[in-house]
Amino acid sequence: MSKNALITGASRGIGRAIAIEFARAGYDLTLCCIKNIDTLKLLAKDLTDTYKVKCKAFQADVSDPEAVRSLFSKIEPPSVLINNAGISYVGLVTDMTDDDWKHTIDTNLSSVFYMCRAAIPHMLLEFSGKIINVSSVWGESGASMEVAYSASKGGLDAFTKALAKELAPSGISVNAVACGLIDTDMNSHLSDEELTDVVSDIPADRIGKPAEVASVILSLAESTNYLTGQIIKVDGGWM
Ligand code: NAD
Numbered sequence: 001m002s003k004n005a006l007i008t009g010a011s012r013g014i015g016r017a018i019a020i021e022f023a024r025a026g027y028d029l030t031l032c033c034i035k036n037i038d039t040l041k042l043l044a045k046d047l048t049d050t051y052k053v054k055c056k057a058f059q060a061d062v063s064d065p066e067a068v069r070s071l072f073s074k075i076e077p078p079s080v081l082i083n084n085a086g087i088s089y090v091g092l093v094t095d096m097t098d099d100d101w102k103h104t105i106d107t108n109l110s111s112v113f114y115m116c117r118a119a120i121p122h123m124l125l126e127f128s129g130k131i132i133n134v135s136s137v138w139g140e141s142g143a144s145m146e147v148a149y150s151a152s153k154g155g156l157d158a159f160t161k162a163l164a165k166e167l168a169p170s171g172i173s174v175n176a177v178a179c180g181l182i183d184t185d186m187n188s189h190l191s192d193e194e195l196t197d198v199v200s201d202i203p204a205d206r207i208g209k210p211a212e213v214a215s216v217i218l219s220l221a222e223s224t225n226y227l228t229g230q231i232i233k234v235d236g237g238w239m
Helices: 013-024 037-051 065-074 098-126 147-170 192-199 210-222
Strands: 004-008 028-033 055-059 080-083 129-136 172-179 231-234
Touching: 004 013, 004 098, 013 028, 013 037, 013 080, 013 210, 028 037, 037 055, 065 098, 080 098, 080 210, 098 129, 098 147, 098 172, 129 147, 129 210, 147 172, 147 231, 172 210, 210 231
Parallel strands: 004 028, 004 080, 028 055, 080 129, 129 172, 172 231
Antiparallel strands: none
8 A cells, every 4th residue: 555644633733743743754645625716726846846755735624524525536546544624612511502413523533533434435345544533632631611522532532442343354444633732823722820720630730732642643554464453642741
Protein backbone atom coordinates (compact mmCIF):
# COMPACT_ATOMS: atom_id res chain seq x y z
CA MET A 1 0.00 0.00 0.00
CA SER A 2 1.29 3.50 -0.79
CA LYS A 3 2.06 5.98 2.01
CA ASN A 4 -1.09 8.01 1.72
CA ALA A 5 -2.82 9.73 4.64
CA LEU A 6 -6.17 11.48 4.89
CA ILE A 7 -6.34 14.10 7.65
CA THR A 8 -9.59 15.79 8.66
CA GLY A 9 -9.60 19.29 10.15
CA ALA A 10 -6.18 20.10 8.69
CA SER A 11 -6.57 23.86 8.15
CA ARG A 12 -5.21 24.79 11.58
CA GLY A 13 -4.17 23.60 15.03
CA ILE A 14 -3.37 19.93 15.57
CA GLY A 15 -4.56 18.85 12.09
CA ARG A 16 -2.23 21.31 10.40
CA ALA A 17 0.70 20.08 12.51
CA ILE A 18 -0.15 16.47 11.58
CA ALA A 19 -0.17 17.40 7.88
CA ILE A 20 3.30 18.98 8.16
CA GLU A 21 4.69 15.99 10.12
CA PHE A 22 3.35 13.44 7.60
CA ALA A 23 4.51 15.44 4.57
CA ARG A 24 7.99 15.62 6.10
CA ALA A 25 7.88 11.82 6.47
CA GLY A 26 7.06 11.45 2.76
CA TYR A 27 3.32 10.73 2.85
CA ASP A 28 1.02 11.82 0.04
CA LEU A 29 -1.83 13.69 1.66
CA THR A 30 -5.52 14.37 1.35
CA LEU A 31 -6.49 17.24 3.64
CA CYS A 32 -9.94 18.50 4.49
CA CYS A 33 -11.55 21.23 6.54
CA ILE A 34 -14.97 22.76 6.87
CA LYS A 35 -14.37 26.48 6.27
CA ASN A 36 -10.85 27.75 5.62
CA ILE A 37 -10.33 26.14 2.23
CA ASP A 38 -8.07 28.96 0.96
CA THR A 39 -5.75 28.51 3.96
CA LEU A 40 -5.81 24.75 3.43
CA LYS A 41 -4.98 25.08 -0.27
CA LEU A 42 -2.00 27.29 0.62
CA LEU A 43 -0.81 24.67 3.10
CA ALA A 44 -1.20 21.91 0.47
CA LYS A 45 0.85 23.91 -2.03
CA ASP A 46 3.50 24.68 0.55
CA LEU A 47 3.83 21.01 1.53
CA THR A 48 3.98 19.92 -2.13
CA ASP A 49 6.71 22.46 -2.87
CA THR A 50 8.74 21.79 0.28
CA TYR A 51 8.51 18.01 0.62
CA LYS A 52 7.75 16.94 -3.01
CA VAL A 53 4.70 14.94 -1.92
CA LYS A 54 1.25 14.92 -3.53
CA CYS A 55 -1.12 16.95 -1.42
CA LYS A 56 -4.74 17.80 -2.19
CA ALA A 57 -7.13 20.03 -0.22
CA PHE A 58 -10.90 19.60 -0.01
CA GLN A 59 -13.72 21.43 1.72
CA ALA A 60 -15.98 18.83 3.36
CA ASP A 61 -18.22 18.79 6.39
CA VAL A 62 -17.34 15.42 7.92
CA SER A 63 -20.45 15.51 10.12
CA ASP A 64 -22.54 15.09 6.95
CA PRO A 65 -22.61 11.51 5.59
CA GLU A 66 -23.31 12.72 2.02
CA ALA A 67 -20.32 15.08 2.14
CA VAL A 68 -18.11 12.19 3.28
CA ARG A 69 -19.38 9.95 0.44
CA SER A 70 -18.72 12.74 -2.03
CA LEU A 71 -15.19 13.29 -0.64
CA PHE A 72 -14.32 9.60 -1.01
CA SER A 73 -15.60 9.59 -4.60
CA LYS A 74 -12.90 12.16 -5.47
CA ILE A 75 -9.82 10.81 -3.67
CA GLU A 76 -7.32 7.96 -3.57
CA PRO A 77 -8.36 5.65 -0.71
CA PRO A 78 -6.03 6.34 2.25
CA SER A 79 -3.68 3.83 3.88
CA VAL A 80 -3.77 6.01 7.02
CA LEU A 81 -6.96 7.74 8.16
CA ILE A 82 -6.59 10.43 10.81
CA ASN A 83 -9.90 11.60 12.24
CA ASN A 84 -8.86 14.88 13.81
CA ALA A 85 -11.71 17.32 13.04
CA GLY A 86 -13.56 18.37 16.16
CA ILE A 87 -15.34 21.19 17.92
CA SER A 88 -15.77 22.10 21.56
CA TYR A 89 -18.87 23.34 23.34
CA VAL A 90 -18.40 25.08 26.67
CA GLY A 91 -21.47 25.78 28.78
CA LEU A 92 -23.96 24.27 31.20
CA VAL A 93 -25.71 21.18 29.87
CA THR A 94 -29.05 22.77 30.80
CA ASP A 95 -28.31 25.67 28.43
CA MET A 96 -27.60 23.40 25.45
CA THR A 97 -30.13 23.32 22.63
CA ASP A 98 -30.98 20.14 20.73
CA ASP A 99 -28.96 21.54 17.83
CA ASP A 100 -25.89 22.28 20.01
CA TRP A 101 -25.96 18.69 21.28
CA LYS A 102 -26.46 17.15 17.84
CA HIS A 103 -23.79 19.36 16.25
CA THR A 104 -21.21 18.36 18.88
CA ILE A 105 -21.95 14.63 18.67
CA ASP A 106 -22.22 14.64 14.86
CA THR A 107 -18.92 16.51 14.42
CA ASN A 108 -16.85 14.67 17.01
CA LEU A 109 -18.29 11.14 16.86
CA SER A 110 -20.68 10.42 13.96
CA SER A 111 -18.12 11.89 11.54
CA VAL A 112 -15.61 9.23 12.58
CA PHE A 113 -18.14 6.50 11.79
CA TYR A 114 -18.81 8.03 8.34
CA MET A 115 -15.09 8.35 7.58
CA CYS A 116 -14.21 4.85 8.79
CA ARG A 117 -17.12 3.28 6.93
CA ALA A 118 -15.86 4.86 3.72
CA ALA A 119 -12.15 4.07 4.27
CA ILE A 120 -12.31 0.50 5.59
CA PRO A 121 -13.32 -1.40 2.39
CA HIS A 122 -10.05 -0.48 0.62
CA MET A 123 -8.00 -1.27 3.74
CA LEU A 124 -9.67 -4.70 3.87
CA LEU A 125 -8.67 -5.35 0.25
CA GLU A 126 -5.08 -4.42 1.11
CA PHE A 127 -5.11 -6.36 4.39
CA SER A 128 -3.49 -3.31 6.02
CA GLY A 129 -4.27 0.18 7.20
CA LYS A 130 -4.15 2.50 10.18
CA ILE A 131 -6.98 4.48 11.70
CA ILE A 132 -5.99 7.09 14.27
CA ASN A 133 -8.61 9.14 16.10
CA VAL A 134 -7.91 12.39 17.93
CA SER A 135 -9.64 12.21 21.29
CA SER A 136 -9.41 14.13 24.54
CA VAL A 137 -8.57 13.28 28.14
CA TRP A 138 -12.12 14.47 28.91
CA GLY A 139 -13.38 11.34 27.10
CA GLU A 140 -12.23 9.28 30.07
CA SER A 141 -12.48 11.69 32.99
CA GLY A 142 -15.28 14.05 31.91
CA ALA A 143 -15.23 17.83 32.30
CA SER A 144 -17.73 20.15 33.94
CA MET A 145 -19.26 22.59 31.39
CA GLU A 146 -18.12 20.24 28.59
CA VAL A 147 -20.62 17.42 29.00
CA ALA A 148 -21.47 16.95 25.31
CA TYR A 149 -17.80 17.25 24.32
CA SER A 150 -16.79 14.70 26.99
CA ALA A 151 -19.58 12.35 25.87
CA SER A 152 -18.51 12.64 22.24
CA LYS A 153 -14.89 11.83 23.10
CA GLY A 154 -15.87 9.02 25.50
CA GLY A 155 -17.93 7.59 22.64
CA LEU A 156 -14.94 8.00 20.35
CA ASP A 157 -12.72 6.06 22.78
CA ALA A 158 -15.26 3.19 22.90
CA PHE A 159 -15.63 3.31 19.11
CA THR A 160 -11.83 3.05 18.79
CA LYS A 161 -11.56 0.03 21.10
CA ALA A 162 -14.50 -1.80 19.51
CA LEU A 163 -13.42 -1.15 15.92
CA ALA A 164 -9.87 -2.27 16.78
CA LYS A 165 -11.27 -5.68 17.76
CA GLU A 166 -13.40 -5.84 14.60
CA LEU A 167 -10.47 -5.00 12.29
CA ALA A 168 -7.48 -6.67 13.97
CA PRO A 169 -8.10 -9.98 12.10
CA SER A 170 -7.84 -7.97 8.86
CA GLY A 171 -4.45 -6.41 9.62
CA ILE A 172 -5.85 -2.94 10.31
CA SER A 173 -5.03 -1.09 13.53
CA VAL A 174 -7.28 1.46 15.24
CA ASN A 175 -5.96 3.71 18.01
CA ALA A 176 -6.71 7.11 19.53
CA VAL A 177 -4.54 9.87 20.91
CA ALA A 178 -6.22 11.59 23.86
CA CYS A 179 -4.88 15.13 24.07
CA GLY A 180 -4.59 17.20 27.20
CA LEU A 181 -4.32 20.99 26.90
CA ILE A 182 -2.82 21.81 23.51
CA ASP A 183 -2.00 25.30 22.24
CA THR A 184 -4.61 25.87 19.49
CA ASP A 185 -7.52 28.17 18.68
CA MET A 186 -9.83 25.67 20.39
CA ASN A 187 -8.61 27.10 23.72
CA SER A 188 -8.82 30.76 22.69
CA HIS A 189 -11.87 31.24 24.94
CA LEU A 190 -9.61 30.80 28.01
CA SER A 191 -8.25 33.99 29.60
CA ASP A 192 -4.54 34.19 30.52
CA GLU A 193 -5.52 33.70 34.16
CA GLU A 194 -7.61 30.60 33.37
CA LEU A 195 -4.78 29.16 31.28
CA THR A 196 -2.29 29.69 34.11
CA ASP A 197 -4.70 27.97 36.50
CA VAL A 198 -5.04 24.90 34.26
CA VAL A 199 -1.31 24.72 33.58
CA SER A 200 -0.61 24.74 37.34
CA ASP A 201 -2.35 21.33 37.48
CA ILE A 202 -0.23 19.84 34.66
CA PRO A 203 2.92 18.07 35.93
CA ALA A 204 4.85 19.09 32.78
CA ASP A 205 4.04 22.69 33.83
CA ARG A 206 3.22 23.88 30.33
CA ILE A 207 0.67 23.70 27.55
CA GLY A 208 1.34 21.05 24.87
CA LYS A 209 2.30 21.89 21.29
CA PRO A 210 0.37 20.66 18.24
CA ALA A 211 3.66 19.33 16.83
CA GLU A 212 4.06 17.07 19.88
CA VAL A 213 0.68 15.46 19.22
CA ALA A 214 1.56 15.15 15.53
CA SER A 215 4.79 13.29 16.25
CA VAL A 216 2.95 10.73 18.42
CA ILE A 217 0.40 10.24 15.63
CA LEU A 218 3.17 9.69 13.08
CA SER A 219 4.79 7.11 15.41
CA LEU A 220 1.45 5.26 15.57
CA ALA A 221 1.10 5.34 11.79
CA GLU A 222 4.60 3.85 11.42
CA SER A 223 4.29 1.26 14.17
CA THR A 224 3.23 -2.40 14.11
CA ASN A 225 -0.45 -3.28 13.59
CA TYR A 226 -0.12 -5.37 16.76
CA LEU A 227 -0.43 -2.04 18.62
CA THR A 228 -4.18 -1.57 18.40
CA GLY A 229 -7.21 -0.60 20.50
CA GLN A 230 -5.19 1.86 22.60
CA ILE A 231 -6.12 5.32 23.86
CA ILE A 232 -2.76 7.05 24.26
CA LYS A 233 -2.71 10.18 26.43
CA VAL A 234 -0.54 13.10 25.34
CA ASP A 235 -1.17 15.39 28.28
CA GLY A 236 2.08 16.17 30.14
CA GLY A 237 1.11 13.73 32.90
CA TRP A 238 -2.09 15.65 33.68
CA MET A 239 -4.63 12.79 34.10
P1 NAD B 1 -9.07 23.76 16.00
O1 NAD B 1 -10.38 24.41 16.33
O2 NAD B 1 -7.85 24.60 15.94
O3 NAD B 1 -9.18 22.97 14.60
C1 NAD B 1 -10.30 22.18 14.31
C2 NAD B 1 -10.25 21.74 12.87
O4 NAD B 1 -11.42 20.90 12.67
C3 NAD B 1 -10.35 22.87 11.85
O5 NAD B 1 -9.48 22.59 10.77
C4 NAD B 1 -11.78 22.81 11.35
O6 NAD B 1 -11.93 23.19 10.00
C5 NAD B 1 -12.06 21.32 11.48
N1 NAD B 1 -13.48 21.02 11.56
C6 NAD B 1 -14.38 21.36 12.54
N2 NAD B 1 -15.60 20.89 12.22
C7 NAD B 1 -15.47 20.22 11.05
C8 NAD B 1 -16.36 19.52 10.21
N3 NAD B 1 -17.66 19.38 10.53
N4 NAD B 1 -15.90 18.98 9.06
C9 NAD B 1 -14.59 19.11 8.72
N5 NAD B 1 -13.68 19.75 9.47
C10 NAD B 1 -14.13 20.32 10.61
O7 NAD B 1 -8.94 22.61 17.07
P2 NAD B 1 -7.70 21.68 17.53
O8 NAD B 1 -7.36 22.06 18.90
O9 NAD B 1 -6.65 21.62 16.49
O10 NAD B 1 -8.49 20.28 17.62
C11 NAD B 1 -8.20 19.15 16.81
C12 NAD B 1 -8.70 17.92 17.53
O11 NAD B 1 -8.00 17.79 18.78
C13 NAD B 1 -10.19 17.96 17.88
O12 NAD B 1 -10.78 16.71 17.65
C14 NAD B 1 -10.19 18.29 19.36
O13 NAD B 1 -11.33 17.81 20.02
C15 NAD B 1 -8.93 17.56 19.81
N6 NAD B 1 -8.42 18.05 21.09
C16 NAD B 1 -7.88 19.31 21.20
C17 NAD B 1 -7.43 19.75 22.44
C18 NAD B 1 -6.80 21.09 22.64
O14 NAD B 1 -6.49 21.45 23.79
N7 NAD B 1 -6.59 21.89 21.60
C19 NAD B 1 -7.53 18.91 23.56
C20 NAD B 1 -8.10 17.65 23.42
C21 NAD B 1 -8.52 17.23 22.17
